[in-house]
Amino acid sequence: MFNREYEAMPLKKLRELQLERLKWSIRHAYDNVPHYRNAFDKAGFHPDKFKSLEDMKHVPFLTKQNMRDNYPFGLFAVPLDKVARVHSSSGTTGNATVVGYTKNDIEVFAEVVARCLVAYGASEKDIIQVAYGYGLFTGGLGLHYGSEKIGAMTVPISGGNTERQLMLIKDFGTTMIACTPSYMLNVADYIEKKRPDYDMRKTKMRAGIFGAEPWSESMRREIETRLGIQAYDIYGLSEIIGPGVSGECSEKSGLHVFEDHFYVEIINPDTGEILPEGAKGEIVYTSLTKEACPVIRYRSRDITRLYYDNCKCGRTLVKMEKVTGRSDDMMIIRGVNVFPSQIESVLMEVEGTEPHYQIILDRKGALDDIEVMVEVNEKLFSDEIKVLEDLKKRITDRFRSALGISAKITLVEPMRIPRSEGKAVRVVDKRKI
Amino acid sequence: MNVTQLSIFLENKPGHLQSALRILAERKINIRTLTIAEVSDFGIVRLIVNNPEEGARVLKESHVACSITEVLAIELEDRPGSLLDALETFKKRSLNIEYMYAFTEKRGDKAVMIFRFDDIEAAKKALIEEGYNIVKNIDIIGE
Numbered sequence: 001m002f003n004r005e006y007e008a009m010p011l012k013k014l015r016e017l018q019l020e021r022l023k024w025s026i027r028h029a030y031d032n033v034p035h036y037r038n039a040f041d042k043a044g045f046h047p048d049k050f051k052s053l054e055d056m057k058h059v060p061f062l063t064k065q066n067m068r069d070n071y072p073f074g075l076f077a078v079p080l081d082k083v084a085r086v087h088s089s090s091g092t093t094g095n096a097t098v099v100g101y102t103k104n105d106i107e108v109f110a111e112v113v114a115r116c117l118v119a120y121g122a123s124e125k126d127i128i129q130v131a132y133g134y135g136l137f138t139g140g141l142g143l144h145y146g147s148e149k150i151g152a153m154t155v156p157i158s159g160g161n162t163e164r165q166l167m168l169i170k171d172f173g174t175t176m177i178a179c180t181p182s183y184m185l186n187v188a189d190y191i192e193k194k195r196p197d198y199d200m201r202k203t204k205m206r207a208g209i210f211g212a213e214p215w216s217e218s219m220r221r222e223i224e225t226r227l228g229i230q231a232y233d234i235y236g237l238s239e240i241i242g243p244g245v246s247g248e249c250s251e252k253s254g255l256h257v258f259e260d261h262f263y264v265e266i267i268n269p270d271t272g273e274i275l276p277e278g279a280k281g282e283i284v285y286t287s288l289t290k291e292a293c294p295v296i297r298y299r300s301r302d303i304t305r306l307y308y309d310n311c312k313c314g315r316t317l318v319k320m321e322k323v324t325g326r327s328d329d330m331m332i333i334r335g336v337n338v339f340p341s342q343i344e345s346v347l348m349e350v351e352g353t354e355p356h357y358q359i360i361l362d363r364k365g366a367l368d369d370i371e372v373m374v375e376v377n378e379k380l381f382s383d384e385i386k387v388l389e390d391l392k393k394r395i396t397d398r399f400r401s402a403l404g405i406s407a408k409i410t411l412v413e414p415m416r417i418p419r420s421e422g423k424a425v426r427v428v429d430k431r432k433i
Numbered sequence: 434m435n436v437t438q439l440s441i442f443l444e445n446k447p448g449h450l451q452s453a454l455r456i457l458a459e460r461k462i463n464i465r466t467l468t469i470a471e472v473s474d475f476g477i478v479r480l481i482v483n484n485p486e487e488g489a490r491v492l493k494e495s496h497v498a499c500s501i502t503e504v505l506a507i508e509l510e511d512r513p514g515s516l517l518d519a520l521e522t523f524k525k526r527s528l529n530i531e532y533m534y535a536f537t538e539k540r541g542d543k544a545v546m547i548f549r550f551d552d553i554e555a556a557k558k559a560l561i562e563e564g565y566n567i568v569k570n571i572d573i574i575g576e
């Protein structure tokens with residue numbers, strides 16, 4: 001463990017610590033951020049009334065829209081000269097959201113990522129290749145600072161350029177790589193197609209740190225068997241801090257949330273009611289130590305479960321189930337929960353496909369029918385039928401292996417999928433249930 | 434020497450071919466020959482037109498997926514077995530064809546076939562050596 005005192009803290013002590021930190025965080029937000037002051041006042045809540053964890057239910061939620069409305073610096077609780085760094089989410093509709101970090105916040109960010117890396121078995125003996133994008137996105141710099149913090153040799157290669165990634169893995173003796181799981185599968189495809197001489201099993205590579213998008217157990221199996229490495233999940237949201245809000249341990253069953261920095265609740269997404277341990281619902285985050293951008297009861301829209309299971313790794317921290325999707329767009333197809341984001345990552349995996357797609361759900365008899373229309377753009381178009389048929393087949397196969405559903409793939413002409421405000425309407429549900 | 438072919442992606446639905454052809458007609462692009470390859474849900478229309486670059490430009494403007502492909506137009510004797518002979522020549526010279534179709538007009542007493550080879554340069558060299566006459570782009574598309 002990177003920080004046994006906190007990662008293995010007795011539950012009672014942890015609750016006391018959380019209460020004390022919550023009191024500080026809620027007051028810090030109220031005193032310094034007009035948005036929180038207005039929202040709390042309007043809800044008849046005051047930080048003075050916050051006496052126990054039970055009182056959380058009286059604290060108003062923060063939504064993604066609130067964050068957008070306060071673009072760029074409206075939610076900062078410290079003057080800009082105390083802000084040492086900003087990150088921003090790309091935000092495809094409307095404004096992006098901006099999150100600031102003080103020097104201390106950056107320390108915390110590095111610490112939680114370091115804890116994840118140690119949980120995956122990393123140490124200063126490792127060589128970690130950070131193949132997340134470096135920039136406004138939290139992935140690259142987040143993993144970078146965490147990797148440096150544990151004293152690993154950090155290779156800031158950033159994303160893309162697969163040939164160079166492979167070269168450095170071999171030449172440097174890289175032992176771990178951090179990237180999105182779909183990129184790792186792309187690497188596996190690349191090796192198969194273009195570098196059959198390259199054997200990942202003959203390199204020193206032993207583990208991958210995968211996050212930034214939902215991924216399934218079947219993707220994990222595929223990565224592990226095709227590349228001969230261990231695949232670990234790292235989870236986070238830029239709104240909260242970035243990767244490192246939670247991470248898997250050696251058990252690979254659920255992600256430990258770093259509860260000394262983030263307070264988590266599961267709510268019913270429709271009513272906002274807090275659900276008991278083990279129930280599935282939307283996860284809500286409250287930052288406990290963040291100075292620049294305190295986040296109070298942020299509705300993540302991510303659907304998961306929280307539970308304590310006396311983990312074999314020795315951590316006492318609560319576990320969250322792998323997040324597979326979001327509450328605002330989950331579909332249930334033949335009993336399988338499917339999220340557009342998963343469909344997107346499948347399409348991204350299939351080389352060259354940009355996700356301009358639409359999902360049509362219908363019910364044929366008693367069975368759900370899923371059709372995915374994919375626009376044939378200039379990059380995908382081939383003058384040969386067999387190339388297009390092969391593309392369809394590859395997408396169909398990926399749907400089956402990654403999502404466990406057999407979808408009908410239909411190639412459609414460019415701009416056939418209706419767009420509203422520049423974004424495609426992704427799901428059309430014609431089922432009458 | 435290569436003939437420039439325009440290829441268009443179309444869904445296999447009523448009216449879709451018409452709307453693509455209308456875009457070309459409005460820009461006075463003349464179709465010299467056309468062939469359609471289709472599967473159940475989509476098809477590829479391959480056209481030889483008088484101005485393929487302009488054709489591709491106007492189609493892309495209207496969000497039609499299309500591309501330009503280089504093909505060869507080869508003169509064949511207008512007699513039974515001449516296509517068969519040509520195919521045997523390809524086989525002998527290890528030339529792979531992706532697809533082929535007939536050009537509508539005859540040149541003198543010769544028929545013209547359009548061939549798409551996977552390696553056009555190798556095909557050209559081999560066919561010239563074998564004594565085939567490859568029709569120039571200008572003679573096919575005019576202007």
Ligand SMILES: [Zn+2]
Nearest residue numbers: 249311313315
């Ligand atoms: Zn554990």
